[in-house]
Amino acid sequence: MVKGKITGLSVMDVRFPTSLGQHGSDAMHTDPDYSAAYVVMETDAEDAIKGYGLTFTLGKGTEIVVCAVKALSHLVVGRNLEEIVSNFREFYRQLTSDGQLRWIGPEKGVVQLATSAVLNAVWDLWAKQEKKPLWKLLVDMTPQQLVSCIDFRYITDVLTEAQALEILQDGKPRQETREEHMLKNGYPAYTTSCAWLGYSDKQLQKLCSDALKAGWTRFKVKVGADIQDDIRRCKLIRGMIGPDNKLMLDANQRWDVDEAISWVKELAVFKPLWIEEPTSPDDILGHGTISKALAPLGIGVATGEQCHNRIMFKQFLQARSLQYLQIDSCRLASVNENLSVLLMAKKFNIPVCPHAGGVGLCELVQHLIIFDYISISGSLENRMCEYVDHLHEHFKYPVTIRNAAYMPPLDPGYSTEMKEESVLLYQFPEGAIWQQLIHKKKVDVSNS
Known part of the structure; x- marks a missing residue:
């Protein structure tokens, strides 16, 4: 049974200094620091289950995604989870079609990354309430339930709701x-x-x-x-x-x-x-x-x-x-x-x-x-x-x-x-790992 109201949403800038070992390096991204805008969604459910979501970044700019998540939070906090998942398509459209926020999208870039982090937390929360891994939650849903989660706007010339139902059936x-x-x-x-x-x-x-x-x-x-x-x-x-x-x-x-x-x-x-x-x-x-x-x-x-x-x-x-x-x-x-x-x-x-x-x-x-x-x-x-x-x-x-x-x-x-402990250590810039790196950089600069 889906239950509980979303009472709070926090977001953190978590970064890992992978550039130090050249991990993730490619022809266009030579010094990536693998990072995430990390969302924690709180509820008033009796078991106090939380939903966790993230979106992936390469270091610089994560703070911008964090700002975008905060800008979306008013559309989420105060909503009942049952209300969201029973009409998921409508909730999705509300997140992606805010009359002012969509101007810096629409449905792309920083706003879409932030939307992903928020929705990933909602899906995590739903799967936990159902006591299932996410893949199993999806497998056990009826074709009608799955289709009701999808926004078909702009793609019906290729995939209609009826065609999607047929594939799933x-x-x-x-x-x-x-x-x-x-x-x-x-x-x-x-x-x-x-x-x-x-x-x-x-x-x-x-x-x-x-x-x-x-x-x-x-x-x-x-x-x-x-x-x-x-x-x-x-x-x-x-x-x-x-x-x-x-x-x-x-x-x-x-x-x-x-x-x-x-x-x-x-x-x-x-x-x-x-x-x-x-x-x-x-x-x-x-x-x-x-x-x-x-x-x-x-x-x-x-x-x-x-x-x-x-x-x-x-x-x-x-x-x-x-x-x-x-x-x-x-x-x-x-x-x-x-x-x-x-x-x-x-x-x-x-x-x-x-x-x-x-x-x-x-x-x-x-x-x-x-x-x-x-x-x-x-x-x-x-x-x-x-x-x-x-x-x-x-x-x-x-x-x-x-x-x-x-x-x-x-x-x-x-x-x-x-x-x-990982979130606390690697939160940018106040986490202990980043404080050590910032201090080391200052020492190296002063000694050069």
């Missing part, structure tokens, strides 16, 4: 078998942890060797800064993982369209499965041009981690501009908007291979992709979910990887809750 009869398969085998994953652009060859070789010993068969390499360096690093990695394991490339939006085509053709000898984010994440037609040029080489285009909203995904699918669709649990407006994209991907028969890593992205997106397999796609062909081995120790319910696969989480909620 078609998946119902085989859910039990698929759920058993997930609980036994998990969802296949690939690793990005071995080949960040800032890693040395020695570090890269050790991490690849360790990953192979641990059973990993799918590897992603960051490229795009220097073609000769890319050739050298791809040769090194392909030589280590062998001809049969999968290799993916990720340029993180570095190139112009023609440059992307010529660059990837240089790397085609290493047999990559896809090139990820080859150009601007907003350039739908440019991705289409790249897709068409690389198709004869057997190389697909993957994108989506910085795709603003369901409308852009609709157009990517309409234009056949991607072969692998990468949802993100915090870039889109939480579960609600991701549901619409998963359903559109099913209609176009495009495999979903989510973006993860960061702070908590693995914890969140595992729920979405497990649900997608059980209730929507029913397929694991050409499908895998990204995994990055960073910062999981700061979460109360961290992901479980077994045999290079995500094992379905069993704890109630959306796996979004961080450990209190």
Whole structure:
């Protein structure tokens, strides 16, 4: 039974100094500090259950997302959870269609990131009240309940409510078998942890060797800064993982369209499965041009981690501009908007291979992709979910990887809750870790 009024909403700027070890470094983001705008939602329920949500950032600018969350909070505090989830579509529209706030969106950028953090907390709260992990909450919902969570505005030319219902109803009869398969085998994953652009060859070789010993068969390499360096690093990695394991490339939006085509053709000898984010994440037609040029080489285009909203995904699918669709649990407006994209991907028969890593992205997106397999796609062909081995120790319910696969989480909620001590240590700028780094920087400057 859904119960309780939301009595308070707080948000914190939590940052991890990952740039010190070049973790997360790529051709466009050379010094990321993996961070989160972290939301805590309080209720007056007897058991005092709290909802936790977050959205992922790279350090600077997190304070802006925090401000946006605070600007949305008046739409949430004082609302009954039952009122929200019984008419989730309407609540979603209220968050995304505020007559003044939407001007700095609409449904994109900082406001959408903030909306995601708030909604992620609502879903965590709902799943905890139902005493189910988020993926199981979704699987157990009726098609009608799921559809009622989705805002179909702007996408009905591709996906209507009736079509979404049909897709979900078609998946119902085989859910039990698929759920058993997930609980036994998990969802296949690939690793990005071995080949960040800032890693040395020695570090890269050790991490690849360790990953192979641990059973990993799918590897992603960051490229795009220097073609000769890319050739050298791809040769090194392909030589280590062998001809049969999968290799993916990720340029993180570095190139112009023609440059992307010529660059990837240089790397085609290493047999990559896809090139990820080859150009601007907003350039739908440019991705289409790249897709068409690389198709004869057997190389697909993957994108989506910085795709603003369901409308852009609709157009990517309409234009056949991607072969692998990468949802993100915090870039889109939480579960609600991701549901619409998963359903559109099913209609176009495009495999979903989510973006993860960061702070908590693995914890969140595992729920979405497990649900997608059980209730929507029913397929694991050409499908895998990204995994990055960073910062999981700061979460109360961290992901479980077994045999290079995500094992379905069993704890109630959306796996979004961080450990209190981690939040206190890494809160920016007053947390102890950041105070130490700020002091050290001042000492280094004074000594130089």
